[in-house]
Amino acid sequence: MPAYKTGKKTAQYSLDFKLKAVEWSYETHRTVKSVAEALDIHPFMLSKWRKAYRDGEFGMVKSQKIK
Known part of the structure; x- marks a missing residue:
């Protein structure tokens, strides 16, 4: 069977x-929408990053907040 390549x-x-x-x-x-558009990324991706940030997945202290 041939190997499939998506090219994406x-x-x-x-x-x-x-x-x-x-x-x-x-x-x-x-x-979120305006920032995502300015950075040419999907708003859902930015929302996932915001959640990861809040959950401390970026190596930050979980209780730390951006004002």
Whole structure:
């Protein structure tokens, strides 16, 4: 059976990029949608990063919050 190749590559984002995107999205005058559009990523991806940040999965202290 032949090997299937999708040709589609998944973008890999650095931890620094994710943290900056999350921090930017927590600014009071910004929305997840507007930040995602500016960074050319899907809003769901940014929402997943925000949840991971809140859960401490980025190596941050779980109780730490962005103001």
